[in-house]
Amino acid sequence: MSAPITAALATCCLCSASAWGAPITFNTALPVQTGGWVLREQAIGLKLADDPTAARRDLRVAGVVSVLGYGVTRDFALFGMLPWFDKRLDRRAGADGVRRRGRGLGDLTVLGRLTAYEHNAPGQTVRVAPFAGIKAPTGRSRVRDRHGVLPPPLQPGSGAWDMLGGVVATWQTLAVQFDGQLSYLAHGKAHGRRAGHVARLDGSVQYRLWPRELSAGVPAFVYGVLEANLVHAARDRAGGRRDPDSGGTTLFLSPGLQYVTKRWIVEAGVQIPVAQRLNGNALGHDYGVTAGFRVNF
Amino acid sequence: MRNVKTTACRFAVATLFALAASAAPAQQAYRIHVDGLACPFCAYGIEKKLAAIEGVERVDTDIASGTVSVTMAKGATLDEAIADQAVRAAGFSLRRFEALEGAGAEAIGGRAR
Numbered sequence: 461m462s463a464p465i466t467a468a469l470a471t472c473c474l475c476s477a478s479a480w481g482a483p484i485t486f487n488t489a490l491p492v493q494t495g496g497w498v499l500r501e502q503a504i505g506l507k508l509a510d511d512p513t514a515a516r517r518d519l520r521v522a523g524v525v526s527v528l529g530y531g532v533t534r535d536f537a538l539f540g541m542l543p544w545f546d547k548r549l550d551r552r553a554g555a556d557g558v559r560r561r562g563r564g565l566g567d568l569t570v571l572g573r574l575t576a577y578e579h580n581a582p583g584q585t586v587r588v589a590p591f592a593g594i595k596a597p598t599g600r601s602r603v604r605d606r607h608g609v610l611p612p613p614l615q616p617g618s619g620a621w622d623m624l625g626g627v628v629a630t631w632q633t634l635a636v637q638f639d640g641q642l643s644y645l646a647h648g649k650a651h652g653r654r655a656g657h658v659a660r661l662d663g664s665v666q667y668r669l670w671p672r673e674l675s676a677g678v679p680a681f682v683y684g685v686l687e688a689n690l691v692h693a694a695r696d697r698a699g700g701r702r703d704p705d706s707g708g709t710t711l712f713l714s715p716g717l718q719y720v721t722k723r724w725i726v727e728a729g730v731q732i733p734v735a736q737r738l739n740g741n742a743l744g745h746d747y748g749v750t751a752g753f754r755v756n757f
Numbered sequence: 758m759r760n761v762k763t764t765a766c767r768f769a770v771a772t773l774f775a776l777a778a779s780a781a782p783a784q785q786a787y788r789i790h791v792d793g794l795a796c797p798f799c800a801y802g803i804e805k806k807l808a809a810i811e812g813v814e815r816v817d818t819d820i821a822s823g824t825v826s827v828t829m830a831k832g833a834t835l836d837e838a839i840a841d842q843a844v845r846a847a848g849f850s851l852r853r854f855e856a857l858e859g860a861g862a863e864a865i866g867g868r869a870r
Contacts, residue, residue: 491848493802534846580793580850582823632795634820674821678800722801722818756801 482630483639483664484716484729484750485687489575489587489630492531500527502752510736510744517743518550519613523566525752535575542568542598547614560607564616566599571624584633591643595622601650612653619650634674637666637683656694656707663688666718678722685716685729695739708738710745725754784814785829789840790853794823799848806843810835823852 482488492498506521523545531537543566550559571593579586599617603610612618626643641662647655670682688711695707716729731748738744791803800818803825807816812833817826825844829835837854844851 490796490799491802493806493848494846496802496805531848534848578793582790582792582852583821584795585793585849634795637796676819676821678797678818678820681797720797722797722804725798754798756798 482637483641483662483666483687484685484718484727485689485712485714485731486639486641486643486660486662486664487573487591487626487628488639489573489589489628490585490632491534491575491587492529492537494531494534496531497757498527498529498754499757500529500752500754501525502527502750504748504750506748507746508743509746511741512744513741515551515553519743520548522546535578537573539571539573539593540568541571542566545599545616547616549611549614558607560605560610560614562603562605562610562614562616564600564603567595567617567622568598569593569595569624573628584631586629586631588627588629590625590627592625593623595620595624597621597650612651612655618647618655620648620654622647635668637664639664639666653696653698656696658691658693660689660691662690680719680721683718683720685714685718685727687714687716687729688712689714689731703740705740705742708736708742710738711735712745712748714748716750723756727752727754784831785834786857787827787829787835787840788855788857789825789827789844789851790855791823791825791844792850792852794818794820794825794849796820803844803847803849806847807840810839810843826857 482490502525504521504523504525507519509518511517523543525541525543527539527541529537529539544564545566546561546563548559548561550557571591573589573591575587575589577586577588595618597617597619599615601615601617601619603615622645624643624645626641628639628641631638643660645658647657664685664687666683666685668681669684671679690709690711692709693707696703710733712731713734714729714731716727718725718727728751729749731750733745733747736744794800794803797820800820804816804818807813807825807827812829813827813835814830815828818824819826827835827840840854841851
């Protein structure tokens with residue numbers, strides 16, 4: 461069960477770095493002005509209830525991800541991301557059901573992004589930016605309920621130091637924007653367990669739906685967004701053994717909408733798993749929803 | 758005789774006002790062509806950087822043409838190197854820098870020198 465949710469939460473982690481008019485579910489290579497700040501608040505909801513077992517597990521995750529970005533130099537930007545999660549797992553146990561729940565601040569991620577290639581032309585830009593970061597175990601990872609210590613997927617924090625890195629490319633024009641990203645999240649070990657590493661390939665197209673014709677000045681844009689996320693999570697390891705019911709590959713399609721002004725953006729999207737190949741009895745995704753805003757200052 | 762004196766006095770005052778107006782420095786305006794500017798959210802950074810330059814009174818972006826018009830306070834001028842620095846700090850590239858003829862905001866959209 462844990463690897464799919466790890467993959468889903470990795471989505472939250474990486475998408476949070478996209479603090480511009482940009483993809484909803486992952487990063488972008490667009491610039492942050494030197495000395496400028498970007499704040500992003502994103503509410504997320506995930507449902508994972510595709511359970512092949514009789515336990516009929518139903519995992520719901522609600523959360524808020526706060527991101528603060530800062531343009532250190534023209535080409536280098538730093539991001540800090542802090543999530544808050546409310547995770548709830550219902551499962552059948554005999555005639556009754558059991559509910560377990562974990563809430564709290566999650567792990568802090570600090571991410572640096574460097575623009576390595578840039579080509580600017582009238583009304584368009586192409587950028588390529590590698591990024592790397594670290595996820596610190598700031599969230600509680602030994603939360604208990606009346607049944608004992610919660611299982612790792614229900615803990616707000618992982619207890620482990622994780623590393624992440626990748627490269628993102630963006631081609632933005634006045635009418636349409638394309639983003640692509642390749643990334644890897646390597647989990648550290650905590651409490652005798654290591655969550656499976658996550659590799660992902662993302663693509664996004666944002667098409668200006670309105671205004672059809674650009675007027676003078678800086679009109680607000682409405683973008684229609686379509687994103688695809690191919691996420692592969694390796695099996696978890698605990699006590700030196702691989703968990704056969706963890707890990708797998710999921711392809712998500714994520715349609716969404718963005719309203720973009722000079723100072724702020726509001727956006728919402730739905731993440732739908734269109735193909736899932738999960739190991740053993742790993743719990744599959746049903747859907748994810750995202751809504752949030754970003755502010756430039 | 759009295760009427761002649763009054764007329765002469767009015768003429769002198771009007772002349773003085775006209776001279777003062779012509780001697781006052783005009784507001785200089787510039788049009789900056791920016792490469793890489795392709796979304797409203799990106800325009801904020803470039804406006805903020807240009808507005809922070811001393812003497813800049815007004816900044817107007819036209820995203821369709823990729824231009825930013827800068828109006829200076831009376832007597833102030835904008836150096837191309839400083840404008841280039843601001844555009845670069847915002848993450849974009851300066852393609853062309855034009856000083857516009859005429860006074861202030863009225864000059865924006867006016868003839869380039």
